[in-house]
Amino acid sequence: MMNSSENWPEQDLEWLGKCPACGGEHRSQLFAGLRDLAFQVAPGTWTMWRCLGCEAAYLDPRPSENSIGRAYQNYYTHKQPRSAISDRRKRIKIRRQMGYYNAHYGYDFPGAWPFGKFIFKLDHAKASRADYAIRHLPAPSRKDAMVLDIGCGNGSFLLTARDLGYAAVGLEPDGDAVKRGLAAGLDVRLGLLPDSGLPKSSFDYIFLNHVFEHLHRPREAAAEILSLLRPGGRVWLSQPNLNAIGLSLFGEFWRGLETPRHLCLYTCKSLTRVLHEAGFIDIKMLPAEAVAESYFRQSLAMQQGLNPQQTESPPGWEIDGKKQARAADKAAFRTPERGESLAMTARRPG
Numbered sequence: 486m487m488n489s490s491e492n493w494p495e496q497d498l499e500w501l502g503k504c505p506a507c508g509g510e511h512r513s514q515l516f517a518g519l520r521d522l523a524f525q526v527a528p529g530t531w532t533m534w535r536c537l538g539c540e541a542a543y544l545d546p547r548p549s550e551n552s553i554g555r556a557y558q559n560y561y562t563h564k565q566p567r568s569a570i571s572d573r574r575k576r577i578k579i580r581r582q583m584g585y586y587n588a589h590y591g592y593d594f595p596g597a598w599p600f601g602k603f604i605f606k607l608d609h610a611k612a613s614r615a616d617y618a619i620r621h622l623p624a625p626s627r628k629d630a631m632v633l634d635i636g637c638g639n640g641s642f643l644l645t646a647r648d649l650g651y652a653a654v655g656l657e658p659d660g661d662a663v664k665r666g667l668a669a670g671l672d673v674r675l676g677l678l679p680d681s682g683l684p685k686s687s688f689d690y691i692f693l694n695h696v697f698e699h700l701h702r703p704r705e706a707a708a709e710i711l712s713l714l715r716p717g718g719r720v721w722l723s724q725p726n727l728n729a730i731g732l733s734l735f736g737e738f739w740r741g742l743e744t745p746r747h748l749c750l751y752t753c754k755s756l757t758r759v760l761h762e763a764g765f766i767d768i769k770m771l772p773a774e775a776v777a778e779s780y781f782r783q784s785l786a787m788q789q790g791l792n793p794q795q796t797e798s799p800p801g802w803e804i805d806g807k808k809q810a811r812a813a814d815k816a817a818f819r820t821p822e823r824g825e826s827l828a829m830t831a832r833r834p835g
C-alpha cells in the first residue's frame with residue numbers, strides 16, 4: 486500500500502505542454518489531484534488535461550519512460566495462459582461458440598454446434614463476449630498467417646490465436662511474463678512500442694488490448710504498428726473510452742482513468758486521427774464490449790475509498806449498481822460511442 490502523501494520523484498517527471506496524440510497546445514484542465522486508486526501502488530497526484538484540438542486527454546506532467554516501471558509494481562498477474570476456445574472445462578459452451586465462429590468468422594471447426602449462430606444472435610451480450618474472446622479475428626486467409634499481440638501479458642491470446650490457425654508472436658515489457666511465456670512454449674519477445682525491434686511488414690493482424698493508453702509516444706507507436714503490418718494487414722485496438730457513460734457518472738473515480746499508468750485516453754475521434762495521420766485507412770469502430778459491470782463495480786469501490794482489487798461487492802452494488810451497469814451496456818450496444826471501452830480496427834494500405 487502506498488503512502489498517499491508521497492510524491493513521484495521530481496527528477497522522474499516529464500513535462501509535455503502539448504497533447505501527445507496530436508501535438509496541439511490548446512487545452513483545458515479535466516481533473517486535478519488524481520491518484521492511483523485502481524492499484525494503489527504508484528505515488529503522486531496528477532493533473533489530466535483535455536486537448537481542445539483532438540479531444541484526447543492526457544497527464545501532464547507524467548512519469549518519464551525510464552521511471553514508469555515503478556507504477557507497475559504488483560500490477561502484473563502471472564496466471565497460467567489459457568486459450569479462450571480450447572478450455573476443456575467449458576466444452577459444451579465452446580462447441581456452441583464454435584458454431585457462431587463458423588457462421589460469422591469463416592472458420593470450419595469440426596464438432597461445432599450449428600445452432601450456435603442462432604443462440605448468440607438472440608443474446609447480444611453473449612455474442613459480444615464471443616466476438617471479444619477472439620478479438621474479431623476471422624479465419625486465416627493464407628497459410629502461415631501471423632498475428633502479433635503487443636502487451637501480451639501471460640500469453641493467453643497467443644494460445645487462442647494458435648487455436649484459430651495463426652502463428653502468434655507476443656511483445657511484452659514485463660520480463661517475468663516473457664520468461665513464463667517462453668517456458669510455456671510461446672514466442673514472446675521483451676519490449677514495447679516504439680522501438681520494438683520486430684521485423685517490418687511481417688504481421689497479418691496486430692492486437693493491442695488495453696495497451697495503447699499506456700504508451701508515452703502514441704504517434705510513433707502507430708507509425709511503427711503500420712510498418713510491422715504486411716500491406717493490407719489490420720490493427721485491432723481496445724482501450725478505455727473517454728466518452729464512456731461511466732466517466733460522466735463517476736468522474737475522477739472512473740476505473741478507466743487508472744492514473745498514472747494511463748497516460749493518454751482517447752475518444753473515437755482522437756484515436757481515428759492518430760491512426761489516420763500514421764497512414765492507416767479503413768478506420769472503424771467496433772461494437773462496444775459489454776464491460777460496464779466490471780468498470781462500474783470498481784469505480785463504485787474507488788468512490789467509497791475502497792481498493793477495487795480487494796472489493797467484490799462495494800455498498801450499493803448488488804441492486805442499484807448492477808442495474809445501472811446493465812443499462813449502460815444496453816445503451817452502449819445502441820450507441821458504441823458511449824461504451825466503457827472503445828475498440829477500433831484499421832488497415833495498412835496495399
Ligand SMILES: [Zn+2]
Binds near residue numbers: 504536537539540
Ligand atoms: Zn490532441
